[in-house]
Every structure is written in C-alpha cells, then in structure tokens.
Amino acid sequence: MASRWLILADDLTGAADCAIAFAKQSVASVVGWGDGAGSGTAVFSYNSDSRGLTASRAAETHRAALGRLLDRDSVLFKKIDSTLRGQPAAETVVAIEAVRNRSGSAFGIFAPAFPATGRTTDQGRILVGGKPLEEAEVWRRDHSYPNADLGEVLGSVGIAVEKVPLSTIRSGADALRAAFAQLASKGDIVAVCDAQTEDDLARIAQASLPVQPSVFFIGSAGLAHALADATPGERAAPVALSVTTGGVLIVVGSLAAASRAAARDLAAMPGVRRVPVEPALLLDAAAVAGRAALARTVTEALDGGDDVLVEILMGDEPDLGIGPQLTEALAETLKPAAPYMSGLAATGGETAAALLDRFGVNGIRLVDEIEPGVSLGLTLGDFSLPVVTKAGAFGDRGSLSRITERLRSIRQKGELA
Numbered sequence: 059m060a061s062r063w064l065i066l067a068d069d070l071t072g073a074a075d076c077a078i079a080f081a082k083q084s085v086a087s088v089v090g091w092g093d094g095a096g097s098g099t100a101v102f103s104y105n106s107d108s109r110g111l112t113a114s115r116a117a118e119t120h121r122a123a124l125g126r127l128l129d130r131d132s133v134l135f136k137k138i139d140s141t142l143r144g145q146p147a148a149e150t151v152v153a154i155e156a157v158r159n160r161s162g163s164a165f166g167i168f169a170p171a172f173p174a175t176g177r178t179t180d181q182g183r184i185l186v187g188g189k190p191l192e193e194a195e196v197w198r199r200d201h202s203y204p205n206a207d208l209g210e211v212l213g214s215v216g217i218a219v220e221k222v223p224l225s226t227i228r229s230g231a232d233a234l235r236a237a238f239a240q241l242a243s244k245g246d247i248v249a250v251c252d253a254q255t256e257d258d259l260a261r262i263a264q265a266s267l268p269v270q271p272s273v274f275f276i277g278s279a280g281l282a283h284a285l286a287d288a289t290p291g292e293r294a295a296p297v298a299l300s301v302t303t304g305g306v307l308i309v310v311g312s313l314a315a316a317s318r319a320a321a322r323d324l325a326a327m328p329g330v331r332r333v334p335v336e337p338a339l340l341l342d343a344a345a346v347a348g349r350a351a352l353a354r355t356v357t358e359a360l361d362g363g364d365d366v367l368v369e370i371l372m373g374d375e376p377d378l379g380i381g382p383q384l385t386e387a388l389a390e391t392l393k394p395a396a397p398y399m400s401g402l403a404a405t406g407g408e409t410a411a412a413l414l415d416r417f418g419v420n421g422i423r424l425v426d427e428i429e430p431g432v433s434l435g436l437t438l439g440d441f442s443l444p445v446v447t448k449a450g451a452f453g454d455r456g457s458l459s460r461i462t463e464r465l466r467s468i469r470q471k472g473e474l475a
Contacts, residue, residue, distance in 0.1 A: 064127055065103035065282070066120060066153070067137035068144045069407030070414070071449040074422060074433035076137045076282035077103035081424035081435075083290050089435070090421040091411065102127070103137075107411060109144040110382060113202075113215075116145035117152050124156040133269050135285070140170050140177040140278035141196045141451070142184065142206060147215045150276055154217065154246060161271040165241065166248035168208065169262050172280035174430035175452055178254045182208045182221040195315060196451050208250045217248055224252040227261055234265040242272065259284035279431060304398040305329075306365040306465045307356070308458060311385050311409030316451055320405075320458040321369050327459055331359045332367045340370075340387035349391045360398040365462055368392065385409045389416035396441070401465035403446040403458070410447045422447075428464055429453065444468050 063080065067073035073089045080101040081087040087101040106123050108116040128134055136153045138146035150166065157164035171179045176187045184206045186194040191206035203211045209219045226237055241249050253259050263284035266273060275281060308330075310321045325332040333356055339348050359366045370384055389412040396417040404410035414422075418440030426434045431452035437445050446461050 064132040069109040070411040071407040073103040073105040075279040078433040079283040079286035113148035117148045120152040134274040163245040168276040169251040171253035263288040305360040306401040319455040324458040357395040385412040400469040401444040
C-alpha cells in the first residue's frame with residue numbers, strides 16, 4: 059500500500075478530478091500549485107500549469123516539480139488529458155527520468171481511458187464516444203500530435219512502448235500481473251493498456267499491486283479512481299466549513315460546446331443573473347471604468363444573494379491565442395467580488411486557476427465528486443469556501459445547473475453533504 063501519492067497534472071481541473079478519487083475514499087487529498095500548499099497530505103495533486111506550454115518548457119516545469127515533490131515513499135501518478143491535449147509525451151519522458159533516478163529503472167502503466175466520460179482505448183488508440191479521437195470537437199480545436207495512436211505519440215519522443223490489448227487485460231489477474239512483470243523486467247518502458255470499461259481499469263489497478271518502487275502510472279481520472287478503490291488509505295479528519303450568505307459565482311471560460319450549452323440552461327434558472335463579458339472589455343487597457351463597472355455588477359448581485367453566471371463571449375471562431383490574457387484579466391476584474399461569494403464554480407482549468415490565484419487561494423481540500431470529472435472542495439489560503447472545478451468538455455447541458463443547486467444547498471444548510 060502506498061504511503062503517499064503524488065499526482066502531477068498539467069492543469070487545475072485535471073489535478074482535481076484525479077485527487078477526488080482518493081478523497082471519495084475518505085483519504086486526505088489536496089490540490090496545490092505554486093509553492094505546493096498541502097504537499098504533506100496522503101494524496102497531493104500538483105498543478106504544474108503546463109497545458110499551454112511548448113514541449114521543452116512543459117518538460118522543464120515537470121522536472122522542477124518532480125525534483126521538489128517526488129520522494130522515495132511516494133507513488134507517482136502522471137495525470138494526462140484524456141484527449142491528449144498539452145504535452146503528455148514530453149512530460150512522460152521526464153517522469154521516466156525521475157523514477158529511474160530514484161529506483162534504478164522505470165515502468166510506466168499507461169491507461170488514459172475514462173469510460174464515465176466516454177473516453178476509451180482500443181488497440182492503443184483513444185476513442186471518444188466510440189469514435190476516433192481525431193473526429194472529436196476537442197481534437198479539431200486543440201491537439202499536439204498528428205494522430206491519437208499512443209504508441210506513435212510516445213515513440214515520437216523516444217519512449218519504448220508495448221501495447222497491452224484487451225485480451226490480455228481480461229486474461230485474469232495472475233496472467234495480467236505476469237505480463238506487467240515481464241514488461242517491467244525490460245526496464246524504462248511504458249505499457250499502453252486498452253480499456254473500455256471501469257472494470258478493465260480495475261483489473262489494471264489490481265494487477266499493479268503491490269506497487270513496486272520502479273512503477274509509476276500515466277492516465278486520467280478513470281485510472282485514478284481504479285487505483286483509489288484498490289488502495290484505500292487512512293480516513294481523513296472531518297472538513298470544517300465556513301459559509302457566507304452571498305450568492306454563488308459561476309464562471310464559464312471554456313470554449314467547449316458542452317460548457318456553452320450548460321451556460322445557456324443555467325442562465326434560465328430562477329435566481330441566476332447572467333453577466334456576459336466581451337473580450338474587448340478585458341483586453342483594452344483603457345477600459346478601466348468598464349471593468350470596474352463589471353466588478354460592481356457582480357459584487358452587488360452576489361451581496362444581494364443572487365447567483366451570478368459570468369461568461370466570456372468568444373464567438374464561433376475564437377482566437378485561442380488570447381485565452382490566457384482573457385482569463386487573467388477576468389480574474390483580476392472579479393477579485394473585488396471574492397469576499398461576497400458563498401461558493402465558486404469554474405469551467406476550464408485555466409479559468410479556475412487564474413481565478414483562485416487572484417482570490418488568494420493556494421490549494422483545495424477535496425471533499426466530493428458531484429459527477430464524473432466535477433470536483434467539490436474547500437479552498438485553502440485567504441478564505442475557506444466551497445469550490446467546484448470542471449473540465450470544459452466534461453458533463454452535459456445540465457451540469458452547471460446541478461453544480462449551482464449543490465452549492466446553493468451548501469449555502470442553505472451549512473454542510474457539504
């Protein structure tokens with residue numbers, strides 16, 4: 059049984075949706091960034107914020123984080139995006155390097171499937187909703203590799219790969235364990251595992267136990283849940299809760315169609331005030347008065363008990379290059395509203411990270427999972443309040459409404475259950 063888990067992610071929502079798997083088992087689980095608040099907990103999930111970096115810079119960021127955070131007693135889980143956004147190949151090279159330096163060799167068990175959100179793996183290729191990842195909206199909008207063949211993706215950076223087909227995954231615990239042991243004996247290799255169901259991921263997790271020092275894991279929240287189920291830890295202390303009477307702030311910065319549809323449904327809910335934001339307002343240095351007026355509008359609505367939906371309007375053909383500027387400017391604009399919130403929900407890891415950083419938050423103590431890929435926790439830092447993070451492409455058009463209802467219930471009852 060692992061004494062500690064280190065989850066290393068490239069964005070905030072990914073860091074949260076992996077760590078929540080362990081929190082649901084009542085294991086103390088914290089998401090942190092920057093200086094790494096909460097790194098002494100049983101499960102520490104670190105947001106390296108490398109999703110938008112080049113391969114070389116992402117690798118440097120991971121190398122620095124692993125140098126600070128990976129010790130001899132920690133099992134490494136390299137969290138990747140289930141649709142291969144960012145630089146998972148370059149980051150996996152650094153993970154192999156770190157584990158090899160610690161243990162003499164490195165064996166990576168790579169299972170990116172997240173069946174609960176429609177992501178599966180077949181013949182070493184990622185599928186979304188049963189179709190090739192290359193046909194999905196998220197791939198058309200943002201991808202780093204020519205295709206979604208995991209052997210080619212990892213091989214492009216010199217990683218030795220062996221694909222483990224579904225027939226081997228389902229061959230029985232002893233046979234799969236023997237297959238992993240045989241691969242591990244080769245040293246510095248990654249096993250790319252097919253998985254179509256949560257049971258497949260459970261088989262992979264069970265066959266990897268007990269976790270040897272040279273073994274590390276690469277995957278999304280699906281594999282994290284399987285590992286958490288297979289390796290229960292000590293129960294965490296109860297979570298203290300501070301509640302205000304203000305409304306909930308919901309910020310939609312993701313371009314994903316699922317988040318935009320969910321925002322439309324949320325805007326129609328009673329008690330929700332929609333505040334659309336044009337990019338020009340955030341990017342124009344001279345628009346100081348306009349941004350101040352936006353902050354007042356949001357603050358007054360929250361103070362009056364209304365829930366506020368803030369949505370950046372990006373149009374049908376958005377310029378992805380200005381995304382970081384928009385989220386940083388919006389976070390700075392909304393900073394005065396922070397003391398008036400009873401809770402916060404944000405879609406998109408970049409958006410959530412920018413908001414929390416500006417609001418003086420340096421970590422999240424995870425508590426529950428509202429639905430697959432949607433994590434609930436309490437902020438650490440300047441104040442403590444409920445926060446929900448959601449990857450933009452996860453969920454359906456009712457997700458934001460359900461999130462808001464959950465945060466309203468917390469505000470009304472003063473408890474997280």
